[in-house]
Amino acid sequence: MTTYSAPASAHPVTRRTLLTAGTVGLASAAFVSTSAGTAYAATGTNPFSLGVASGDPWPDGFVIWTRLATSPLNEDGLGGMPDKAFTVAYQVAVNPDFSGIVRSGSATTDRSRGYAVHVTLTGLRPGTQYWYRFRVEGHVSQTGRAxxxxxxxxxxxxxSFTVASCANWEHGHFTAYGHMADEKPDLMLHLGDYYYEIMPYGYPVGSGVVRAHKNGESRTLAxxxxxMAQYKSDPLLQQAHAAAPWMVIWDDHELENNWADDTPELWDPNFATRRAAAFRAYYENMPLRASSVPRGTDMQLYRRLHWGSLANFHLLDTRQYRSDQANLDLVKVVDDDxxxxxxxxxxxxxEQWLREGFEASTARWDFVTQQVPFVQYDRTSGPLxxxxxxxxxxxxASRGRVIDAxxxxxxxxxxxxxxxxxxxxxxxVKADFDDLSSESVGVELITTSITSGGDGSDSATDALDWNPHIKFNNDLRGYLRVDLTPDLLSARFRTVDYVSEVGAPVRTRAQxxxxxGEHRLRRISG
Structure with a gap:
C-alpha cells in the first residue's frame, strides 16, 4: 500500500514531466540572507511576495512550492518578472534554524511556468517535521513547515487537520487562515473556491465589499x-500555507460558477480555452504533484492520501466529470431528472476508483473529501x-451508489x-434518505466559508426542523478542526464573529x- 496514490487513469510521471514540475537533483546550495532592502537586479523588490507552500505529503516526502513575483497584480499575470529563466535554490532541514539540512538543490523556472517552482522531495523520514526555504539572486523566502x-x-x-473552503477576497479578511496557521495541524485540507473568478463587485453581500478584485473577471491565462497572485499576496493565507502541508481540490470558482464538465453556467463558445487557462493557473499556484500537470482541458486532481493505519483521505473531483445539473441548475423539486x-x-x-479504495481500505477512518453538500437537505417544509x-x-443515484459502496x-x-x-x-448520513428513520451509516461535516457571504450571523436555518438528520447549522465564517485517534473523531467548528474588519478572535462554536463504529454524531457543545 502506498501512502499517496493517483488513480490508474492518471498520466504517468516521466522524466520530462518531473523536470517540467521543477524536480531536480539534490546538489547543495549556499543560502546567504540579505536585508529586506537589498536591491533586486530586475525590479528592486523581493520576488518571494507570494510566499511558500508544501503539499501532498506521503511517508518519504512532499511537494514544496513557490512562485516568483515582484509586482503580483500586473495585468499580464507574470508578476513583474523579466523574460528570462531563474534558478531557484531550496533547502530542507530537520530544524527551523536550518541546522541539520537533509535536502538541497535547485530548480529552474521561467515565463512558460508562470515563474512557479514545484520540487518533489523523496527519501525523507516518515512521520517527521521538516522546514524548507528558497533562494534566488540574493533573496531568501520565508520558512515553511512540512x-x-x-x-x-x-x-x-x-x-489533527483543518478543513477550509470558499475564500472570496471581496467579502472580507482572511482572519480564519491566520488562526488555522496558529494551530499548526498535521494537515490542512482546502475543498475549493480557493479564489473567485468573478468581476470586481460582482457578488454583493450585506457586509459590503471589503477589498476589491483587480483585473476584471478571469477568463484568460493572464x-x-x-x-491567483492577488489572493496569494494576503499575509494570512501565506501564514497558513507556511504552517503545514496542504491537500487541495477545486470547486467551481477556480474556473466559473457552477460549471459542469464541458458545460459552463452561461453559454461561452470559448469555454474550452478558458478551462485550459484556469487549470494551468491552478496547477502553477498549488503545491501539487507532477501527476496533476494539466493536459489541455484535462487535469488529474482526484487522488488518495493514506495516514498510516489511522485514516484514508479520498479526494474527489465533482466538477470535471459530472453530468450537467438537472432542472436548469435551480433549487427545485427532486424529481425523476x-x-x-x-x-x-x-x-x-x-466512482469505480472510489469503490476500489473503499474495498482496499484497512484504515480506522475513511474521509470522502469533496466539494458540495452530500446529505439530503430539504429546503421547504411542504410535502415535496x-x-x-x-x-x-x-x-x-450517485449518492446512493457511494453509500452502497x-x-x-x-x-x-x-x-x-x-x-x-x-x-x-x-x-x-442515512441508509435511505427517503426514510429518515433509517439507520445512520456515516456522518458529514461541512465547513463554513473563510469569507464568502461576508460577516454572516450566529444563527441557524429553520430547515433543521424538518431535516432531523442535520444536527447543526451556523452562518458565521471560519473553518473545521478535526482531532483524530483510533477510537474517536472530535470535530470543532471554529468561527470568527466578523470578517469585514481585521483581528476577529476565534472560538469553538460547536463540537x-x-x-x-457508531456512524453517528454525538453533540458535545454548541
Whole structure:
C-alpha cells in the first residue's frame, strides 16, 4: 500500500514531466540572507511576495512550492518578472534554524511556468517535521513547515487537520487562515473556491465589499494568474500555507460558477480555452504533484492520501466529470431528472476508483473529501422534497451508489468532508434518505466559508426542523478542526464573529464527536 496514490487513469510521471514540475537533483546550495532592502537586479523588490507552500505529503516526502513575483497584480499575470529563466535554490532541514539540512538543490523556472517552482522531495523520514526555504539572486523566502505522513500501515495514535473552503477576497479578511496557521495541524485540507473568478463587485453581500478584485473577471491565462497572485499576496493565507502541508481540490470558482464538465453556467463558445487557462493557473499556484500537470482541458486532481493505519483521505473531483445539473441548475423539486440513474457527479471512472479504495481500505477512518453538500437537505417544509441541483441532491443515484459502496466494502468509519455552501453543517448520513428513520451509516461535516457571504450571523436555518438528520447549522465564517485517534473523531467548528474588519478572535462554536463504529454524531457543545 502506498501512502499517496493517483488513480490508474492518471498520466504517468516521466522524466520530462518531473523536470517540467521543477524536480531536480539534490546538489547543495549556499543560502546567504540579505536585508529586506537589498536591491533586486530586475525590479528592486523581493520576488518571494507570494510566499511558500508544501503539499501532498506521503511517508518519504512532499511537494514544496513557490512562485516568483515582484509586482503580483500586473495585468499580464507574470508578476513583474523579466523574460528570462531563474534558478531557484531550496533547502530542507530537520530544524527551523536550518541546522541539520537533509535536502538541497535547485530548480529552474521561467515565463512558460508562470515563474512557479514545484520540487518533489523523496527519501525523507516518515512521520517527521521538516522546514524548507528558497533562494534566488540574493533573496531568501520565508520558512515553511512540512510534515511527512506516517509509514504505510503504521500505528498512529493521533493526527489533527483543518478543513477550509470558499475564500472570496471581496467579502472580507482572511482572519480564519491566520488562526488555522496558529494551530499548526498535521494537515490542512482546502475543498475549493480557493479564489473567485468573478468581476470586481460582482457578488454583493450585506457586509459590503471589503477589498476589491483587480483585473476584471478571469477568463484568460493572464487574468487567472493575476487573480491567483492577488489572493496569494494576503499575509494570512501565506501564514497558513507556511504552517503545514496542504491537500487541495477545486470547486467551481477556480474556473466559473457552477460549471459542469464541458458545460459552463452561461453559454461561452470559448469555454474550452478558458478551462485550459484556469487549470494551468491552478496547477502553477498549488503545491501539487507532477501527476496533476494539466493536459489541455484535462487535469488529474482526484487522488488518495493514506495516514498510516489511522485514516484514508479520498479526494474527489465533482466538477470535471459530472453530468450537467438537472432542472436548469435551480433549487427545485427532486424529481425523476434528479434521480435519473444515468446522471453522475463523479463520472464512472472516478466512482469505480472510489469503490476500489473503499474495498482496499484497512484504515480506522475513511474521509470522502469533496466539494458540495452530500446529505439530503430539504429546503421547504411542504410535502415535496426541494433540493439544490448543484449538490448531491441533484445526483441522487450517485449518492446512493457511494453509500452502497462503503457499506458493501465494510468501511469502518465513513466521514464525508464538504465545503461550498458558506455555512457550517453537521449531519448523519442515512441508509435511505427517503426514510429518515433509517439507520445512520456515516456522518458529514461541512465547513463554513473563510469569507464568502461576508460577516454572516450566529444563527441557524429553520430547515433543521424538518431535516432531523442535520444536527447543526451556523452562518458565521471560519473553518473545521478535526482531532483524530483510533477510537474517536472530535470535530470543532471554529468561527470568527466578523470578517469585514481585521483581528476577529476565534472560538469553538460547536463540537461533535464520532465514536469508532457508531456512524453517528454525538453533540458535545454548541
Amino acid at each position: 510534515v511527512t505522513a506516517p509509514a504505510a500501515g503504521a500505528d498512529t495514535g493521533h493526527m 487574468q487567472y494568474r493575476a487573480r 434528479a434521480r435519473d440513474p444515468n446522471r453522475t457527479i463523479t463520472g464512472a471512472a472516478q 422534497l426541494w433540493g439544490d441541483m448543484d449538490t448531491w441532491d441533484g445526483y441522487v 462503503w457499506r458493501q466494502a465494510g468501511v469502518r468509519n465513513p466521514v464525508v468532508l464538504t465545503g461550498d455552501i458558506h455555512e457550517a453543517f453537521a449531519s448523519d 461533535f464527536d464520532v465514536v469508532d
